[in-house]
Amino acid sequence: MLVTGNDILIPARAGQYGVGSFNTNNMEITQAIIHTAERLRSPVMVQMSEGAIKYGGQDLANIVIDLARRATVPVALHLDHGSSYESALKAIKMGFTSVMIDASHHGFEDNVKETRRVVEAAHAMGISVESELGRLGGIEEHIVVDEKDAFLTDPEEAVQFIEQTGTDYLAIAIGTSHGAFKGKGRPYIDHARIEKIASLTSIPLVAHGSSGVPQEIVERFRAAGGQIGDAAGIADEDLQRATGFGIAKVNVDTDLRLASTVGIREALTANPKEFDPRKIFGPAREVMSQVIEHKMRVLGSVGKA
Ligand SMILES: O=C(COP(=O)(O)O)NO
Numbered sequence: 163m164l165v166t167g168n169d170i171l172i173p174a175r176a177g178q179y180g181v182g183s184f185n186t187n188n189m190e191i192t193q194a195i196i197h198t199a200e201r202l203r204s205p206v207m208v209q210m211s212e213g214a215i216k217y218g219g220q221d222l223a224n225i226v227i228d229l230a231r232r233a234t235v236p237v238a239l240h241l242d243h244g245s246s247y248e249s250a251l252k253a254i255k256m257g258f259t260s261v262m263i264d265a266s267h268h269g270f271e272d273n274v275k276e277t278r279r280v281v282e283a284a285h286a287m288g289i290s291v292e293s294e295l296g297r298l299g300g301i302e303e304h305i306v307v308d309e310k311d312a313f314l315t316d317p318e319e320a321v322q323f324i325e326q327t328g329t330d331y332l333a334i335a336i337g338t339s340h341g342a343f344k345g346k347g348r349p350y351i352d353h354a355r356i357e358k359i360a361s362l363t364s365i366p367l368v369a370h371g372s373s374g375v376p377q378e379i380v381e382r383f384r385a386a387g388g389q390i391g392d393a394a395g396i397a398d399e400d401l402q403r404a405t406g407f408g409i410a411k412v413n414v415d416t417d418l419r420l421a422s423t424v425g426i427r428e429a430l431t432a433n434p435k436e437f438d439p440r441k442i443f444g445p446a447r448e449v450m451s452q453v454i455e456h457k458m459r460v461l462g463s464v465g466k467a
Pocket residue numbers: 185242243339340341342369370371372373374413414415416417
């Protein structure tokens with residue numbers, strides 16, 4: 163069933179498990195996400211960035227909404243990294259049931275102002291809101307945040323921000339970053355910081371940049387002709403610990419990008435004569451389902467629906 167972000171994340175925070183929020187850009191990714199959630203009896207969030215909305219528009223949103231409505235587990239459709247009040251409202255008009263307003267690159271006051279505007283409008287329409295305080299490293303869809311400007315979320319500031327905005331859930335900067343190259347080796351996750359923030363607020367917390375970039379998938383990507391440098395992601399146990407402290411929504415995009423590309427590359431290299439799209443995009447669904455299943459088991463959301 164199609165539900166709001168709160169319907170999924172409030173129980174997740176209370177139950178100390180994480181719910182994957184997976185980015186989609188087409189039908190196959192959407193099917194892999196929702197069908198795997200149903201198979202594992204797991205709640206799930208499907209998210210579209212502004213780039214995905216540009217790419218698939220209402221057509222793609224409708225695929226998500228229809229699958230979500232017919233799903234036998236709770237599914238929310240979430241706007242990932244909404245960059246403005248207008249963008250958030252447009253998403254709500256498109257049928258999204260959860261929207262992020264990402265104004266974290268502004269100063270505190272401007273972030274509060276922009277976030278509060280979205281919260282008021284979204285709440286008037288029964289839609290949940292994610293906002294962000296702090297800056298991840300890596301590339302955030304619309305801005306490149308280099309290491310020196312990346313700053314981790316201050317716990318006291320977070321309490322102020324939540325009180326002044328009414329945000330339903332909060333994305334915090336805790337050491338993760340977007341993309342496949344999250345730093346040399348094992349990225350540092352500031353669990354003490356998560357624990358501190360979670361001790362001061364009861365709202366669900368959100369971890370962006372949470373792809374694990376599994377080495378097995380990276381090897382298969384290379385073996386099937388892909389070119390990628392020394393990719394690294396968040397260790398499963400680091401993510402598991404984070405959900406125990408209060409992280410309830412866990413954003414995953416890169417792992418699905420790698421998994422779908424592995425499926426397609428392997429299909430094409432194994433069968434150079436193949437030109438049936440179902441034989442090329444179908445395998446992508448399989449590889450993505452395996453990656454999604456692994457993530458749901460790490461987060462502890464299996465059987466929670
Ligand atoms: O935070 C993310 C995705 O992060 P990854 O690049 O680690 O999948 N989307 O908002």
